[in-house]
Amino acid sequence: MDLKAYNVLAEIPGTDPTLKSEVVMLGGHLDSWHGATGATDNAAGCAVMMEAVRILKALNIQPRRTIRIALWSGEEEGLYGSRNYVKNHFADPAKMELMPEHEKISAYYNLDNGSGKIRGVYLQGNQQVRPVFNSWLAPFNDMGAKTLTIENTGGTDHLSFDAVGIPAFQFIQDKLEYDTRTHHTNMDTYDHLVADDLKEAAIIVASFVYNTAQRDEKIPRKELPKP
Numbered sequence: 001m002d003l004k005a006y007n008v009l010a011e012i013p014g015t016d017p018t019l020k021s022e023v024v025m026l027g028g029h030l031d032s033w034h035g036a037t038g039a040t041d042n043a044a045g046c047a048v049m050m051e052a053v054r055i056l057k058a059l060n061i062q063p064r065r066t067i068r069i070a071l072w073s074g075e076e077e078g079l080y081g082s083r084n085y086v087k088n089h090f091a092d093p094a095k096m097e098l099m100p101e102h103e104k105i106s107a108y109y110n111l112d113n114g115s116g117k118i119r120g121v122y123l124q125g126n127q128q129v130r131p132v133f134n135s136w137l138a139p140f141n142d143m144g145a146k147t148l149t150i151e152n153t154g155g156t157d158h159l160s161f162d163a164v165g166i167p168a169f170q171f172i173q174d175k176l177e178y179d180t181r182t183h184h185t186n187m188d189t190y191d192h193l194v195a196d197d198l199k200e201a202a203i204i205v206a207s208f209v210y211n212t213a214q215r216d217e218k219i220p221r222k223e224l225p226k227p
C-alpha cells in the first residue's frame with residue numbers, strides 16, 4: 001500500500017528570454033472529504049483551474065513567464081501538499097532561509113470555496129496590489145466581479161505561500177450552499193455544481209494568470225515574515 005500522497009503539476013513554458021525562468025502559479029486541492037465525491041470541495045476549484053490553463057493553451061498564447069498549475073494533495077489534513085511544495089522550493093517558514101526559486105515566483109492564485117461565482121479577490125493584507133487587481137477586474141465588473149478586500153481568508157493552500165512572503169490569493173466567491181449544505185457532507189456531489197459560474201470563474205482566472213505572466217514586474221510583495 002502506498003501511504004504517500006502526490007501533487008499534480010503541469011506547465012505552459014514561458015517564452016521571454018529573461019522572464020521565462022520566473023513562474024506564475026495557480027491551483028487548488030485535489031483531495032476531498034470522504035462523505036461524498038467532493039464536487040464543491042474541491043473538484044470545482046480543480047476544474048476551474050484546469051479550464052483556465054486549457055483556455056490559455058487553446059489560445060496558443062506565448063506567455064512571458066512560465067505558467068504552472070498545481071493540484072494539491074493532503075489539503076484536508078493540513079495543507080500538506082502545498083506546505084511541503086513551498087518548503088521544498090521556496091522556503092521553510094520555520095527558518096525563512098530563502099531558496100533561489102523564492103525570487104522567481106510572481107504570484108499564486110487559489111480556488112477552493114465551492115461552486116459560486118467569483119466576486120473579487122482577498123488581498124491578504126497586500127495593499128500595493130490593489131490598483132493592479134482593480135484594473136485586471138475592470139473587464140469583469142459587469143459580470144459582478146469587482147470586490148477587493150484587504151482581508152485575509154484562511155483555510156486553504158494560498159496560506160502555504162503567504163506564510164513565506166509570496167503573493168498568494170484566494171478569490172472571493174458566492175457562498176451558495178457551501179457552508180450550509182455541501183462542505184464536508186454527504187451532499188457534496190455533482191448536482192450541486194453550477195456550470196455557468198464555473199465557466200465564468202475560469203475566464204477570470206485565465207485573465208489574472210495571463211496578466212501576471214505578461215506584466216513587466218512581479219506582483220508587489222509584503223514584508224517578509226519572520227521565522
Ligand SMILES: [Zn+2]
Pocket residue numbers: 029041042075112156
Ligand atoms: Zn477545500
